[in-house]
Amino acid sequence: MPLFGHEKIPAPDSKIHDGAINGPAGVLSGRTPTESEGADQGDGTAIIRINHLSKVFASKTKTVIAVNDVSFEVKRGEIFGLLGANGAGKSTLIRILTTLLSPTSGQAFVDNYDITRDPEKIREIIGVCAQNYTSDLELTAYDNLEFYGKLENVPDSILPDRIMELLKMAGLTDRAYMPVGTFSGGMKRKLEIVRAFIHRPLILFLDEPTIGLDPEARREVWQQIMMLNKEHTTIILTTHYMDEAEKLCGRIAFVERGSLIALDTMENLRKLIPAGDLIEIGVDHMDPLAEEAIRNVNLVNAVSVVEHKVIISATNGSQVIPAILAVFDKYAVPIISISIRSPSLEDIFIYLTGKGLDSSNGDGNDAPGTGRRQPR
């Protein structure tokens, strides 16, 4: 998501805004209103049920509660997002659901199979793209896919065609017979993703699928994910990229230090944050008097200045803008750019946790709000 992006999503309880006002150096990046809203939200029945699940890693020196009493359901056919900072427990949760780890306590069911009793049944219906690369670097892309096709019981009669289809999807057709070790990070990642659904699984787990990908590759992966979802694959996705979750996920769960802190649709999550809109005004230099004056404008809730940017939180952004512009005019502060957006997932996340998503979860001494979005 661009820093000066135009972000406005029509919400039932707010008026539709016309979009951004572009300053002299205004950067406008359009975003068609939420693909996620148009995405299949599922038929409502639960395909994954998690009841009071916990996972504790104990060593001689330290005990870490990676997953702490988590309960939720994933609906059949939806794209479900697990969001959290590094080390929040997302991957542990995925590993429990994909039978790689057993829970310390609690229960989980994947398509009605108990994860501790029927791991074999679950392995037959899931596809997993792990966070780290799991392809064999010494083998070619084709050989890797063939290996997994055989392990996933794809019939030999259709396997070669399926492999070529997947390679085409990943844009790796011309690299089919080259060792994966010679691939770039993005190529490896794409191979991993297509490999995860070689057997057309019922449920697809994607653990940080676009980590390390360039913007174009990310968009391709997103398209693949949406396409698979249209074919009724339930997708569980972990990410710490807000834009990814906003773009893809029907429902989003925030995970923080192993606990679930919020779970809802993007729309409903947005309601959690009190301020209506965020107005960002680019300036060369901000006059403290002007800042004080803006604070006194009706409907403005908060004002902060970060480097060359004035961030104003207002209940009804577009109505307040004329009054704010008048203040800038009065104090003769030249405006470089203006953008107005509704709060992003990251704003909500910061509101709920007091810190940004990209900040490390480990030492807990990060300043609130230091998180920076990844440039897109």
Place this chain on the structure above:
Amino acid sequence: MPIMLRGALAIFKRDFKKFLSNPFIIMMTLIMPIMYLVIFGSAMGGTLTHIPVGVVQEVPPYNDTPLFTSATYQLNHIGQTDFANKLLDVTVYADENVAKQDLDNGKLSAVIVFPSSVSNDNAVRVYVDSSDSVTPPIIEAAVDQVMLGLGARNPILVDKIYGNIQYLQFFGVGVIMMAIFTSTMFGGGIALIKDRENGIHEGYLVTPVKRSSIIFGIISSGTVRAFIAGFTIFWIDLLITGITLQSFQDFLLVLLVILIACIGVTSLVVSFASRFASQQEYSSVIAFFNLILFMTSGAFYPVIGMPGWLRWITIINPEYYGVHALRSIILRNQGLNVIGMDLIALLIFSTAMIILGIVTYRRTLE
């Protein structure tokens, strides 16, 4: 210079920290030379004791002559300050043919046939199992010594029943087993550990693939690799030592033994690989096993020369059975009747190891 030292110090510190953080490797590096000392020392330098020999008296007469009685008694009591360490275990046979048959089947190391009387014309015939190049001279010396002690001047005729076999030929057969083991060190299951080290296993552990499939697959691949190594070394061994096989059937039997020995050794190695997470730890354990199994296999030195506690290891050592079976075929031209037990032992061993490998394989990341 100080900059160079700073860098060197940083490299040193990093390496040393890694060393200290792995007590297992430290332990293995210390144990290896100690094991060399104990096992190599005991297996190679051990004095041969309890060599099984058969004694027969030529007929007629049909009752034991004084020469036979005395010589048998003397042979049975050589080097016996204590009974436990006597040189020869003498069994008295009434029929020369029965004794020779036991020699053929490997139950005896030699058969000594005494003439009816003390005379310069009647020779003492000594039939020795010459496929073992270490024991025959000892037996000959023992017979010499006893006859001299009795004042009997009978000449001694030594018959090497398998011809003149050099130590090189004796040892060469053992090297085939070594080739098999060495190839399993690199091939048998190390892929499993590499996968684990690089996190690649996470990819296939979420597929429906069964534990038994993983273990069988890796054992099959390891067995084929080991077989290629063993088969190649077998040919090279024949070329270098100049041994010729007696029949095509012997050749087929050799292939069978190599194959079964490969399954046995590979499944042993894989059963370890199924548990280890680090190549370094695994390699040190396998190097240790390589040493102890090869030393006690009888490839270097007859098992009979080993102390009792080492001989116990040979009972569960697949290489011992492999070496024994290969020697029986290649050097002694023996058949299934002799090596059958070796093959059964190898198969039992393999089955146990395959089960162990499957049971201990971790199907999760924990």
